[in-house]
Amino acid sequence: MEYEIKPVSKLSLGLKELWEFRELFYFFTWRDIKVKYKQTVLGVLWAILQPFMMMIVFTLFFGQALGVPTDNNIPYPVFVYSGLLLWNIFSSGLSNASGSMVSNAGIIKKIYFPRLIIPMSSILVALFDFLMAFIIYIGILIYYKQPVSFNIIIYLPAGILITVLSTFGLGTGLAALNIKYRDFRYVIPFLIQILLFLTPVIYPVSIIKYKWAQIILSLNPIAGAIDLLRSSVTQAPLDLQLVITSAVSSILLFFAGLFYFRKTEYYFADLA
Amino acid sequence: MKPILEIKNISKKFRIQHEQHPYLSLRDSISGFLSSPWGDKEGDEDFWALKDVSFDVYPGESIGIIGKNGAGKSTLLKILSKITPPTSGKIISRGRIASLLEVGTGFHPELTGRENIFLNGSILGMKRKEIQNKFDEIVDFSGVEKFLDTPLKHYSSGMQLRLAFAVAAFLEPEILLIDEVLAVGDAEFQNKCMGKMNEVAKSGRTIIFVSHNMSAVETLCSKAVFLNKGNVNNIGTTSQIIDKYRELLDHTSQKNSGTIEWDSQKNKSIIKRIEILCDDKISPITYMGCKLEIRVYFDSPSPINFPVLGLVFKDHTNTPLIGINNRHYANNLTNKAVTKSYISMTIPHLTFFEGIYHIDIYLGDGIKDFETHRECFQIIVEPLKQNTFRDIPDKRINKFFIPNITWKVSE
Numbered sequence: 001m002e003y004e005i006k007p008v009s010k011l012s013l014g015l016k017e018l019w020e021f022r023e024l025f026y027f028f029t030w031r032d033i034k035v036k037y038k039q040t041v042l043g044v045l046w047a048i049l050q051p052f053m054m055m056i057v058f059t060l061f062f063g064q065a066l067g068v069p070t071d072n073n074i075p076y077p078v079f080v081y082s083g084l085l086l087w088n089i090f091s092s093g094l095s096n097a098s099g100s101m102v103s104n105a106g107i108i109k110k111i112y113f114p115r116l117i118i119p120m121s122s123i124l125v126a127l128f129d130f131l132m133a134f135i136i137y138i139g140i141l142i143y144y145k146q147p148v149s150f151n152i153i154i155y156l157p158a159g160i161l162i163t164v165l166s167t168f169g170l171g172t173g174l175a176a177l178n179i180k181y182r183d184f185r186y187v188i189p190f191l192i193q194i195l196l197f198l199t200p201v202i203y204p205v206s207i208i209k210y211k212w213a214q215i216i217l218s219l220n221p222i223a224g225a226i227d228l229l230r231s232s233v234t235q236a237p238l239d240l241q242l243v244i245t246s247a248v249s250s251i252l253l254f255f256a257g258l259f260y261f262r263k264t265e266y267y268f269a270d271l272a
Numbered sequence: 273m274k275p276i277l278e279i280k281n282i283s284k285k286f287r288i289q290h291e292q293h294p295y296l297s298l299r300d301s302i303s304g305f306l307s308s309p310w311g312d313k314e315g316d317e318d319f320w321a322l323k324d325v326s327f328d329v330y331p332g333e334s335i336g337i338i339g340k341n342g343a344g345k346s347t348l349l350k351i352l353s354k355i356t357p358p359t360s361g362k363i364i365s366r367g368r369i370a371s372l373l374e375v376g377t378g379f380h381p382e383l384t385g386r387e388n389i390f391l392n393g394s395i396l397g398m399k400r401k402e403i404q405n406k407f408d409e410i411v412d413f414s415g416v417e418k419f420l421d422t423p424l425k426h427y428s429s430g431m432q433l434r435l436a437f438a439v440a441a442f443l444e445p446e447i448l449l450i451d452e453v454l455a456v457g458d459a460e461f462q463n464k465c466m467g468k469m470n471e472v473a474k475s476g477r478t479i480i481f482v483s484h485n486m487s488a489v490e491t492l493c494s495k496a497v498f499l500n501k502g503n504v505n506n507i508g509t510t511s512q513i514i515d516k517y518r519e520l521l522d523h524t525s526q527k528n529s530g531t532i533e534w535d536s537q538k539n540k541s542i543i544k545r546i547e548i549l550c551d552d553k554i555s556p557i558t559y560m561g562c563k564l565e566i567r568v569y570f571d572s573p574s575p576i577n578f579p580v581l582g583l584v585f586k587d588h589t590n591t592p593l594i595g596i597n598n599r600h601y602a603n604n605l606t607n608k609a610v611t612k613s614y615i616s617m618t619i620p621h622l623t624f625f626e627g628i629y630h631i632d633i634y635l636g637d638g639i640k641d642f643e644t645h646r647e648c649f650q651i652i653v654e655p656l657k658q659n660t661f662r663d664i665p666d667k668r669i670n671k672f673f674i675p676n677i678t679w680k681v682s683e
Binding site (some may be wrong): 005006110 | 352353355356359365371372373374397399400
């Protein structure tokens, strides 16, 4: 085995190296999940309780008090939970990933491994929470006797893929920026809050009347991802234009984030 | 035989920002860009941590890297372990490198001892299977088997250290990089670590060892590289290099005079000069038990009401030993305003063991510090003259040396 250490020149994905260090994905994800629920009485139940409580609050305020309509008049809890499932992958994945490099600075400065493992593992933690929350989703569907189309077998994975790609892109990009400019530490929570309003989680895409608002919405990759999952449940037709734009923007985000991260990662140890 | 590591003309440049920000903020970048969009920000300076460093390492060699603080030792290790890339030059490596720049990297206080063994081992580059196979040995070596399922936060710092070292001790790379990690823990633990490292070195592994501890380098390494200000000053057998290193320490301008002049024009400093006096003679070479006086001359633009001088003495590993200022001592305050004067501090009997000590200086008025100079000078403490003492107390147990103790057998 012979290799060289020299000044940075080429830009590669480093897939081979990521594969060599594959066990670290497991260990970092495992650590983050363990630590997250250590010293809590309810433990992993929190992963279920959080979206469940959000569903109740949203149902009371938006579904009942404000009377927000849903597609094909499906029960509001089912409607909002379908949105929350994917939204939570995005929001918690993004906030975990973007802070991950800074919170692991101690390790970065002392040992080498492919840096991408850190933000990727923090997105895996969000996916773990998603799996937990999904169990409740099945319960909710059964409780409301909500019929589900067969196309969920394709639509759900496609929705998750779009969500994960965009979370990865934004998350790694922001993680790299955060290590250089700590300003982003303050930008991220704020960004997530704003994005919740720009994402059709609590309202259906169909109630948006203005063209400009629809355009903004379609640029948001999570909008398309949620529409995919929801259309299997509501049996409403898929907004194909929305889904395609979302898919394209998620791929663009993925490469932009990855590119920026790989370009700057060599200097993380000097900056952290 | 081909070298296992070929280090070829490695250089590393850092930017130092004179406005001391702990990290960049976006505003700095934006304003920096606006004020000088074509690059060099005012007040920034290039600093070469390493310049054209080349040497080869052959399989099975253990090489010590020695040099003063800031000589580039740690930067070299960081480049070798791929943590930071070199600015120019290259390294050809023909073996798996594992680096131990600190023990217990990635330890998490909320996880149990068992969990941390796996986490730390895997961060250090061990496979899960490997850790499982060596698990019992690791636990045995660490001696914390009773607390394996206790969260690490409930461990004493000594236990954490033992566990951390135990994991590291079972790394089996072809090339092992070690940075000063042995300089921690109590004497017994240090001996155990040295023993283990020696075993590793004898087993044919290649070791690169950075340390300030000359005796550790001497026992562990057959060859040494002497780094000075980022350059390779000399390469040779350990004893040769250690002699060269000591020689250099002796030849710094400071040693000859015992005075450190401050270039106050450049530093905008009110401290002008520092003098070290051993038994009332100016000299930075002192000895165990001597009378040490340190004088700090200053010239302040406005009167200082209560001049306060703070000194922190650090050992060769930069571990602070004592930190004192004149306010700690009654009747030692000058309560008249002074502008141009000196403050002196006298220790009647120096209680340090032989070695090199770095000193931080703080000058203030008791309300705030005007100036802080970290490790701005050093004193060399020479061993005790044998005739005053029968034996010098064991350095591994004693942290300080107290010269004037009276012993009596009562009838």
